[in-house]
Amino acid sequence: MMNTHKTKIALLLAASAVTMALTGCGGSDGNSGEPGEPGGEPAGAIKTLNFTFEKAIITDGLPHVDFRVTNEDDMPVVGLQYFKFYAEQLVPQGATGAGNASQWQYLVDETCDLTPKVNKCAGSLVDNKNGSYSYSFSTNLNSSTRAAYNSELAQRIVLNNYIRGTTPAPLPDGTTLPVFTGIFDYVADTGAEATYSRKIVTTASCNTCHEDVINAKHYTSDVNFCASCHTEGKVKPGNEFNVLVHAKHKDLKLGSLDSCQSCHTASDAAPDWDNWSRIPTAATCGSCHSNIDFAAGKGHSQQLDNSNCIACHNSNWTAELHTGKTADKKAVIAQLGISAALAAQADDTAILTVSILDKDGNAIDAATVQDKIKRLETATNVGPNFPIMGYNPSPGSGKAKIAKDLVKDGALQAGVTIVDGKLVFTTPALPFGAGDTDTAFTFIGLEMCNTGTTLTACTTDSATTSMKAELAFGTKSGKAPSMRHVNSVEFGTCQGCHGDTFEIHKGHHSGFVMTEQVSHAKDANGKAIVGVDGCVACHTPDGTYASGANKGALEMKLHVVHGKQGVIKECTQCHNDFNLDAFKVKGALATSAGKYTTPITATCTSCHTPESIGHGLENMGAIVNGDYVQANQAAQSETCFYCHKPTPTDHTQVKM
Known part of the structure; x- marks a missing residue:
């Protein structure tokens, strides 16, 4: 994305001027006797750049590429002044040794900077003035000092416009450009598309958290460029892509990272997405399991190469092991739910009634699962839009939110009873008032003890899982409750990074898993909006x-x-x-x-x-x-x- 610094009128005038100039030169590429292709209408404001590769071929070690560039409206983009071109090749799986993964090899790169201050191009760039361009390398791939060029391997051309330390070079009329990356994989002597690949993670998967790969300081709009640049021989040991990206993410406290499939998902854009489970190697596995030294035999039987890995770590077992935590958590969460009601009384207290629900949403007797409840926690406040009870006594109302455990370690807490199978608690007096403060609300978290996917009686060393949170409203007047808006932030955006089993605040709280249970509004399509409005019960x-x-x-x-x-x-x-x-x-x-x-x-x-x-x-x-x-x-x-x-x-x- 980019922000243009020009008004629409200025852009139209600039476009008209360039169009007239192109008409005068007939769309020529500037070389005498070469009429070029007919000139097209130039692009105006540039928000995105799209690349179509028409041909790439290598002749006697010299790559040549023809490509077309258009903007978000499919209009040709004329006058691009800066490119960096990269030539790389892909060694297929097993070619360097039994059990080894495929591997990108970085060959050469060339810069073509035609901005007025530099005006220097390593190779030969032709702008056909209609959105199509050609580039011929001057560096022979056979001269690469990073890897030996092999014409039988899949080849890759990458072109990128990021200038380190600054913004992309604009068009000659000053129109600013977004960072862009174009990638094409091909067969050296024919130009046909490559018959094998190493596309394991999609850019879209990265952008779930990063919004744009560029924002992760990769200076590119395509994660495949990261993968083919961060390679052995190009970067220092430990910065290879499969090692670096795992090391950067493995210690982040994000629920989505409990499963490898949060990033490695099946997609047409990632035909090799399952390499992570299908081709285990010491480098990739060791990037997460960093306490293991395979070569020294520390933490694992000694492995001097990757030839034996698949013998024990077959694909199905590896996949099950690395996705099992999330799968088990989902299975536990699906077994129980909660519903609640909050009813204000004449003395300004409120009766909170909590029902435990089975997997089908039917209320069950809370006593039947009481011993399996690690913690059932509630927080009650007044005024959903501007809570007037503080975390500690508020300067406004002089009162603090009401934090109450209904059940802890399987035991009912003081003041809590079971009536008709439901948990019942009466709050102290609440500071009800007019308007928003006519409404009280309670945010509820439930944490269950479990062994694997089975709910079990709690012990001192029980594993626990946070269940679906609940949000209840009640008014002193008996009118419909005031509710906080949920159209600014929907929890679905949080799940993009944190995953759909994210246990908010588990540890010092019961943990709150946000699902449709806390919803009180729907979007334009009738889908429940899962808001974060319950959080203000504490975050006052x-x-x-x-x-x-x-x-x-x-x-x-x-x-x-x-x-x-x-x-x-x-x-x-x-x-x-x-x-x-x-x-x-x-x-x-x-x-x-x-x-x-x-x-x-x-x-x-x-x-x-x-x-x-x-x-x-x-x-x-x-x-x-x-x-x-x-x-x-x-x-x-x-x-x-x-x-x-x-x-x-x-x-x-x-x-x-």
């Missing part, structure tokens, strides 16, 4: 723990935590939308120990420093790190949205 405007120094309010916490990971680069990775109207019912958010900030400013400064915003925040009605009363009274005085109209795709957008 006052923050968590002793103060708000860690930015505990949900509006801020997620930005801070994910920002530290360095993975989140675009708002669209998490946000479906920005519900700007939600700020109309919010008050002050804790931003440092004992200090509060008006809500729009607090949310924005959880990513941006106040100085980077560019104008005095107080001049826009904001209170930054003031006292609670001052900031809360000013919460609806911020004028940010008079000018700003942020969207997930452009959070810098302003009203014009």
Whole structure:
């Protein structure tokens, strides 16, 4: 993706000027006596670049490639000024020794930079002025010092426009370009498509978390380029792609990484997706199992090469072992569910009733599974859109959220009874009020003891699995409850990285697996929206723990935590939308120990420093790190949205 710096009128004028120039030269490639192909209408604003390879062939060790480039509207792109071309080859499985995987070999690369400051091209580039280009290498592949060129192997041409340390070179008229990568695998002497490949992971799979592979600092839009560049002989030992990518990911606390198939999925774009289980090697396996030294025989029987690996580690067994954790977890989660009701009483208390459900959604007697419950945890608050009970006593209501275990280690907790097979608990008095505070809500987590996929009575060393979370609402007035919006962030976007069995906060909590059970809204297609709105029962405007120094309010916490990971680069990775109207019912958010900030400013400064915003925040009605009363009274005085109209795709957008 890119942001053009030109207005539509300017782009149209530039396009018209280039079109007239092309008409005058008849679409010539600039070489006398060579009329070239008819000129086409040039591209305007460039958001994406698409490559069609028409021919690639190697003659006497010199590669030549013909290709066409179009934009997102299938219009030809004329005047590309910078390319880096790479020639690589693929050694097939088993060719370097029994049990060895296929292996990319990096041969040569050449740069063609025709920007005015450089104007130098290693080979010969021809721009036919209609979106088609040709490039002939000047470096003979037989001269490669990295690997011996073999014309019988599958060959790869890669072209890329990333200039290290800067943005891609624009078109001559200044139109900016996105980072692009074009890849073509072929047979050297005929130009036919290669008959075998090494395409194991798709770019789309990586982008589930990274939004764009470019954001992972790979400087390319195609993970296949990463795989064929990070190869033995090109990078230092340990940075080969199959080693590096596993090492970078294996220690991340992401539920999706419990299964190799989170990344290695069957796809037309990854015909070799099952290599991870089909071709075990010491290098690949050792990149995750880093405590093993195969050559020295430490942690595993000694293996001096890969010839014996498949004898023990057959594909089915390997696949089952490396996907079993997730499969078992799903099997346990599917066995039970919960439902709950919250009913306010005249004395401002509320009765919470929790039912345990079987796999078909039918209520069962809680006593029959009580001994298998590690923890059934609840958190109750008032005011779903702006909770008024703090993690600790709130400056506003003077009360803290009500945290209550109904069952722990198989035992009913004080104040909890079983009535008609349901767990019943009466809360202390709640600070009900008008509007949003007429509604109380309870977020519920359930953790079960299990052996494998069987639910079992809890012991001190039992394995446990977090089950589906639940969210219940109740009002003092008896009217329909107020509910927090779920159109800004849907949990489905969280699952992209964390997986669909992600046990949020398991350890210091029971763990909350977010499913349709917590849904109270549907999308345009009638599908249940799984929101993160239950999280505010604990992640209140006052923050968590002793103060708000860690930015505990949900509006801020997620930005801070994910920002530290360095993975989140675009708002669209998490946000479906920005519900700007939600700020109309919010008050002050804790931003440092004992200090509060008006809500729009607090949310924005959880990513941006106040100085980077560019104008005095107080001049826009904001209170930054003031006292609670001052900031809360000013919460609806911020004028940010008079000018700003942020969207997930452009959070810098302003009203014009």
